[in-house]
Amino acid sequence: xxxxxxxxxxxxxxxxxxxxxxxxxxxxxxxxxxxxxxxxxxxxxxxxxxxxxxxxxxxxxxxxxxxxxxxxxxxxxxxxxxxxxxxxxxxxxxxxxxxxxxxxxxxxxxxxxxxxxxxxxxxxxxxxxxxxxxxxxxxxxxxxxxxx
Amino acid sequence: xxxxxxxxxxxxxxxxxxxxxxxxxxxxxxxxxxxxxxxxxxxxxxxxxxxxxxxxxxxxxxxxxxxxxxxxxxxxxxxxxxxxxxxxxxxxxxxxxxxxxxxxxxxxxxxxxxxxxxxxxxxxxxxxxxxxxxxxxxxxxxxxxxxx
DNA sequence: ACTTCAGTTGCAAACGATTTGCAATTGCAT
DNA sequence: ATGCAATTGCAAATCGTTTGCAACTGAAGT
Ligand SMILES: [Mn+2]
Ligand SMILES: [Mn+2]
Ligand SMILES: [Zn+2]
Ligand SMILES: [Zn+2]
Numbered sequence: 001x002x003x004x005x006x007x008x009x010x011x012x013x014x015x016x017x018x019x020x021x022x023x024x025x026x027x028x029x030x031x032x033x034x035x036x037x038x039x040x041x042x043x044x045x046x047x048x049x050x051x052x053x054x055x056x057x058x059x060x061x062x063x064x065x066x067x068x069x070x071x072x073x074x075x076x077x078x079x080x081x082x083x084x085x086x087x088x089x090x091x092x093x094x095x096x097x098x099x100x101x102x103x104x105x106x107x108x109x110x111x112x113x114x115x116x117x118x119x120x121x122x123x124x125x126x127x128x129x130x131x132x133x134x135x136x137x138x139x140x141x142x143x144x145x146x147x148x
Numbered sequence: 149x150x151x152x153x154x155x156x157x158x159x160x161x162x163x164x165x166x167x168x169x170x171x172x173x174x175x176x177x178x179x180x181x182x183x184x185x186x187x188x189x190x191x192x193x194x195x196x197x198x199x200x201x202x203x204x205x206x207x208x209x210x211x212x213x214x215x216x217x218x219x220x221x222x223x224x225x226x227x228x229x230x231x232x233x234x235x236x237x238x239x240x241x242x243x244x245x246x247x248x249x250x251x252x253x254x255x256x257x258x259x260x261x262x263x264x265x266x267x268x269x270x271x272x273x274x275x276x277x278x279x280x281x282x283x284x285x286x287x288x289x290x291x292x293x294x295x296x
Numbered sequence: 297a298c299t300t301c302a303g304t305t306g307c308a309a310a311c312g313a314t315t316t317g318c319a320a321t322t323g324c325a326t
Numbered sequence: 327a328t329g330c331a332a333t334t335g336c337a338a339a340t341c342g343t344t345t346g347c348a349a350c351t352g353a354a355g356t
Contacts, residue, residue, distance in 0.1 A: 021323055021332060042314080057335045062314060078228060080280070083313060097269060100277055108268050116261050117283055124245060124254055126285040132228070133281050135265055137274040169303060169352060190343080205306045210343060231342055297356100304351075311344065321334065326327100 011073065011088075018071045025060045028052045033068075039077060039085040039096075039105045079105070079134060095133040159221065159236075166219045173208045176200045181216075187225060187233040187244075187253045227253075227282060243281040 011030045012022050020026075032040075032048045040048070042061050049056045065086055068074040076084045079098055085105070093114075097106040113133065121128045159178045160170050168174075180188075180196045188196070194209045213234055216222040225233045227246055233253070241262075245254040261281065269276045 023323065023333060025334075055335085059315080059336075060334060063316095063333085066315090078226070080226060097272060097274060099274070106272055106274075108272065110264055110268060113261055113264050116258055116264075117281075120256050120258060121245060121283055121285055122288070124256065125288050126245060126247070126254075126283070127288050128283050128285040129248055131281070131283045133265075133279070135269055135274070135276050135279045137269050137276040140270070140273050140275050171304060171352070173305075203306085207307075207344080208305060211304085211345095214344090299356075300354090302352100305349080307347090307349105309344105309346085311342100313341090315338105315340065317338085318336090319334100320336105321332105322330105323332075324330100326329085 015068075015071065015073065020067065020071060024053065025049070025056045026064055028056060029061060029064050033074060033086070033088050036087070039087050041083045041085045043083070045086070080136065095135075097135040097137060100136055100138050163216075163219065163221065168215065168219060172201065173197070173204045174212055176204060177209060177212050181222060181234070181236050184235070187235050189231045189233045191231070193234070228284065243283075245283040245285060248284050248286050 011034060012027070015026075015030075016022060028049045029045060031052070032045055036045075042058065042065060045065070046056065046058045046061045049061060065074065065076070065084075069076050069086075073089055074086050075089050076086055077096065078084050079096070082103075092109070094107040094109040095113075097108060098104070099106065117128060117131055159182060160175070163174075163178075164170060176197045177193060179200070180193055184193075190206065190209050190213055193213070194204065194206045197204045197209060213222065213224070213232075217224050217234075221237055222234050223237050225235070225244065227233060227244070230251075240257070242255040242257040243261075245256060246252070247254065265276060265279055
C-alpha cells in the first residue's frame with residue numbers, strides 16, 4: 001500500500017533552524033534515520049551508528065531520540081512488548097499493523113477511521129491531541145497462500 | 149466464547165474452574181478488581197489491597213495480574229507514559245480515550261471502526277489477533293463550557 | 297481433623313529500557 | 327583563535343516489572 005516516499009528531508013537544516021546544535025553523533029543518527037525504511041529501536045540505531053562512528057554511545061542515541069521527538073522530527077512508537085521504535089516524522093500520518101510472528105511493521109491509513117475517531121472524541125467532548133491505532137495480527141493462512 | 153451477564157463476575161468460581169488456586173491475596177485482589185470502576189495500575193491495586201490485608205506484597209499483585217491476564221480474566225492496557233493498567237475482562241470490547249490532563253480513562257466503542265480494521269487487515273493479508281485504539285485528548289474548551 | 301506436597305507467598309535482588317550526574321569535550325558565535 | 331554553553335561518554339541511578347529462594351498454605355486425600 002505504501003511505497004516509501006523518496007527521502008527528502010533536510011534534517012540538519014531544519015534542526016539548525018530549530019536551534020539544535022549539529023554535532024558529529026547527531027549527524028550520524030540523522031543519516032541513519034533518513035534512510036531507515038523500518039522502525040528501528042534505540043539499540044538498533046546505536047548499532048548502525050557505531051558502524052559509521054564507533055565513538056557514539058547509547059546514551060547519546062537515547063538523548064538524541066528524545067530531542068528529535070521534542071522538536072517533532074521523529075515519532076516514537078511503543079508497540080506492545082518491545083522497546084520504543086522510531087521513524088522520521090514528515091511522512092504522512094499512518095497507523096501500523098504489527099506482524100506478531102515476524103515483528104514486521106506494516107503501515108496503513110484509513111481516512112474513514114480518522115474521521116470516526118474525531119466524531120467519537122467530539123461526542124465525548126474532547127479534542128484529540130494524538131492517537132494510537134495498532135493492529136496485531138498474523139498472515140492469513142489458508143486458501144491458495146503458502147504458509148510462513 | 150463467554151457471553152455472560154454484563155455485571156457481577158464470579159471470578160473465584162471461574163478461576164477455580166481454570167485450575168487456579170484461590171488464596172488469600174488472590175481473593176483480595178479479585179475483590180478489588182471486581183469493584184474497580186477505573187483502570188488501576190499494579191501499585192494502585194497494591195495500595196487498595198493493603199487496606200484489606202496488610203500482608204500482601206507488590207510482587208504478588210504483579211504475579212496475580214499476570215496470571216489473571218493469562219487465563220483471560222483481565223485485560224492489560226499500556227497507555228502511553230505510565231505503567232500498565234488493568235480492568236476485568238468479560239466486559240464487552242471497547243477502546244479508550246485518555247484525558248491528557250487528568251489521566252481519566254473514558255471508554256467508547258465503534259462497530260464501524262472495528263469493521264474497518266478488519267477490512268484493512270484483510271486487504272493486507274492478515275488476521276487481526278487483537279488491536280489497540282487509544283485517543284489522547286483534552287476536554288474541548290470554548291463554547292459554553294467552563295475551563296478546567 | 298491430620299498429613300502431604302505442589303502451588304503460592306514475601307522478600308530482596310535482578311532485570312531491561314531509559315534517564316541522569318558529572319567531568320571532559322566540542323560546536324559555533326564572537 | 328577564543329570562550330563558553332551545549333553536548334558527550336561513562337557509570338550509576340531510575341522505573342516498572344520479574345525472579346530465585348526458603349517459608350508457607352490451599353485443598354486433596356486419609
Ligand atoms: Mn510508520
Ligand atoms: Mn476499559
Ligand atoms: Zn491514525
Ligand atoms: Zn476496538
